[in-house]
Amino acid sequence: YINQFFGQYGGEDAADMDIQVKEGAIGPGLSLQEAFGQDAQVVATVICGDDHIAENLNDVTSKIVDLVAEYAPDLFVAGPAYGAGRYGVGCGSVCSAVHKRLGIPVITAMQEENPGVELYKRVIFILKTGTNARNMGEDMANMAAFARKLTEGQEIGSPAEEGYHERGLIRN
DSSP states (O other), X not given: OEETTTTTSOSGGGTTOOOEEEESOOTHHHHHHHHHGGGOXXXXXXXXXXXXXXXXXXXXXXXXXXXXXXXXXXXXXXXXXXTOHHHHHHHHHHHHHHHHHHOOOEEEXXXXXXXXXXXXXXTSOEEEOOSSGGGHHHHHHXXXXXXXXXXXXXXXXXXXXXXXXXXXXXXX
């Protein structure tokens, strides 16, 4: 899942765009596919405008989960949202719903101040990013490495070890 900007539809002028699905990798998905190499394939990209999902969060989230279910993926990736608040909330909402309804691993990434972190950190893993896309390649490589651990059932270390936002959970 990516927003209209990373989906190459435009900036704020396209923020009200409805859900689009494109086969294969688009935008950040290209870096993700490169980081995965032959280990995984980005089968489709869901694109939606930031305003559209923010103003219709529950309805749009549900529709996106229905679309994701049609592909029967092993993993769902959203973002990275960096500091973009509406985008972060969208990433968190969709990841949370995909994980709950489809039971597959999900991952997203955001800057610490993104409101999506506070809203969703207890239910999904949110990797840390900087404030903008300057480090997109590195961020996508980190997401791919973490995704491998999730899909292979490897033990997930602490937030400091793995680079995700603290979830407020205590593990004995």
